[in-house]
Amino acid sequence: MNSSREIILQNRVSVDITIDPLSRKRYVELKPPSLQDNQADVDRLLSALRDCCPGLHMPLNLMNKTSEVLRSADWRVTATLACFGDYWSVIDVEPGDKTGHHYGLAIDLGTTTVVGYLVDLTTGNIKLAAADYNGQAQYGDDILTRIYLAGTPEGRAQMREAAVATLNKIIARLAKGGDIGQTDISAVAVGANTTMIHLLLGLDPSHICMAPYIPVVNRPGYIRAGDIGLRVNPEAPLYALPGVGSYVGGDVVGGILASGLYKKPELALFVDIGTNGEMVLGNNEWLVACAGAAGPALEGGVARCGMRAEMGAVYQVRIDRRTGKVTYRTIADEKPAGICGSGLVDCLAELLLAGIIDRAGKFKGDKSEFIVVPACESATGRDITFTQADINNIMRTKGAINAALEYLLESVGCRMEDIETFYAAGAFGQHLDLESAVTVGLYPDLPRGKMIRLGNSSGEGARLALVSGQARHEAEEISRSITYFELNASEAFMNKFVGSKFLPHTNLDYYPTVKEKLKKRRLNAQ
């Protein structure tokens, strides 16, 4: 797949961390045993390592290898130790000093796309990235189908195997590209929404979509990689970023971690629009969150001419307000085949600014659709159009986001203008045109310098958890401190949602730059 769009990480946010990874390598030179010093092999190694790592275990199936390597390497070995929460375990023993060769894997496990980052654990830096589509899609593109299928033990096994197969493909590519063995990967951290974590671990997600929406687990903690069939060191820990609830998962907690907003006094808003939309509001003192199904309209899956952000997708649209001429750009400059999410938002914004639709999102006059790409230019040989129905869908998504934000603000007694920083997470947030997103009211109207694209913040959160014990500790704290509001059951939210009918917002004063633009263009700015 064209992975470059998925794996980009933002570097405008830099989080200070001490490198203290999920696995450690220690080189030790042991005194050989003698008649006077008859400590056993495993005990000898463990007691030398316990200085740097108290409460250390060794799995049974590493004991014979330990004895062999100690004896063949003249009692000079490198041990790999891995964290399992309240205890550490020796997960590998290699001859000689191998401390410079130390790798981990950070994963963003998305519903659609899976990204893996091979991380050099001596520096904490990414050495290589690889992405692929989530193999679970063969059983169902949308998450509800997968939840339904995973209601049986057989279905759960299928879902787990599909996710693990995708990860193993990525692992094989990373190992090959990075010129390391797959079992050299000694620690794994994963950011994913709650359903995806359930499906990866073979857990029953059935109760996620039934009130009161309670998952099997939000903090699965540290799982032995071999227990789910991951082809890295089988004893390696797989750490799942903790979730908050059924609809605010470890991917969001990872995003909050990557943004650093939980450490700053200023009020910040974090929004991740993907298949679901999640929103976190807060600062270093409190965090509130909510979520809702946002995605389909913006993922290009619902619009008549919508498509995924793949080759040939129209991702940018401009309408000359004087001539009405449409210009567009496509991914990889291929012949246009459809419109992806960022293209749809661009369309909507440009139609508003060109006066073709009104603030209620209705075509003026008798128009009922807008031709973005004429048939003669398109790859399909048919017009690529943007219809009233498409507009209504995006308006609903936008309305839900507006309503959710107002609900959150009200619940903590803050106003829209109190928001000081805005973080846009995810691939969609990365590629969306900021001006268009503000114009249609999807993003708040803040000084652009205070609007930060985080890129794949779920993957970046996983990388932080992989390379820093402090980051893992903070992720646990974040997941515990977030107050989650369940919108599915909220009448107040529904009222706001129904009332949220205009572009960019019912109250245009919340969007001063958009108001200015509309005024300039002599469009109705009431």
Add this chain to the structure above:
Amino acid sequence: MNSSREIILQNRVSVDITIDPLSRKRYVELKPPSLQDNQADVDRLLSALRDCCPGLHMPLNLMNKTSEVLRSADWRVTATLACFGDYWSVIDVEPGDKTGHHYGLAIDLGTTTVVGYLVDLTTGNIKLAAADYNGQAQYGDDILTRIYLAGTPEGRAQMREAAVATLNKIIARLAKGGDIGQTDISAVAVGANTTMIHLLLGLDPSHICMAPYIPVVNRPGYIRAGDIGLRVNPEAPLYALPGVGSYVGGDVVGGILASGLYKKPELALFVDIGTNGEMVLGNNEWLVACAGAAGPALEGGVARCGMRAEMGAVYQVRIDRRTGKVTYRTIADEKPAGICGSGLVDCLAELLLAGIIDRAGKFKGDKSEFIVVPACESATGRDITFTQADINNIMRTKGAINAALEYLLESVGCRMEDIETFYAAGAFGQHLDLESAVTVGLYPDLPRGKMIRLGNSSGEGARLALVSGQARHEAEEISRSITYFELNASEAFMNKFVGSKFLPHTNLDYYPTVKEKLKKRRLNAQ
């Protein structure tokens, strides 16, 4: 097998313990989740249990079950928690209050015989015992053959499977007899010598019998029962009593634990004569130990008419010193088929006291053997005899024990008469006639009230470790504090051994009651 001789436990030593078993059962009534309280199922249970057990984990494969049981049992469940050293793990979740139904298994895994005790963990008491021969014997009666075979991965697998099959047979019998399910056994503790632990866990024992005699591990700690195929709760911990070295294993540490000698100020000697002979000398301030191959001569495996302590074995012999008439008793009062260890020691003592042999162990006159059972009375139709060669073998074993004791005493600057209490461990120690053992010098000549038979102290040590965290802690302390002397490499020991040629001892003053007996019978008491 006739197990009653193997499974007897001594009750003259009672160790005060607080019942705090390797696994715990806790009944909890959880608040059901709601929209306002959306904690996930597993997290909800763990947080309720963490009050009584911090640092609690749950294995992945119990998470779905947890969710199911919580929901079907109306959030009222009994969790079984198990200790894995530095952390605890939830290993079962049952509906309702099952705290009264709580079982563990204590094992004495001997080279020849395996004994299992089903322990009620609510009281710490044994509910049932069962014994069987170690199935490894099919590959080799003696331990050296098994060590040799276990030098390859395939051989190790065979040995492990044979030991586990024996244990699973015992477990099935205990579960049936105790009217419980096999998976109701939620914790296992095992006492065994170092080689047997290696063979049970599939570890390579090759270095145990090569200088400097270093095992793979002395403190294997807590192993998941399912990882070696034990048919109890697969998540249950199997705790192996820690060993000291290749020849002083967890069975001896368990014996010291069961004796309580490590807590008392008086100088005590602990002797376990089985296939190997082990000896520990010490008190609450220090402990020294040594070991050597002792067994064959006394296990009845070497003597011409020797046999195991099975039905028909002569276990008691008396010689009327006036008439020379021999009386004997056999196990189960069957027709005599051979002489077991205690019978051999009896023979030797009675021959000395009857003046048939001298203190050097030589037949007087031109005799070269002694008929214990004439052909007409024996099950074999042949005389059952006790020969000069048999005497020489037992003398060597006895000599080794004397030499080892003197070596230990000398190494700590104590004398024979400083020993205040003597503990005899194991089945052999249980059935040996105390007077005969003293007469031939196998046991020290102490006031008989200070000579304590511990019975199956390896099994009792396992039971203590199973029911008490304090006992496990003390076992670890004992294994760390014992100073082990390797006799295989000691010239001083060899000199003592060679010099240790008389019955009961070269220096008869060490054996005042035997000296008295010999004098009374007008036998040479120089």
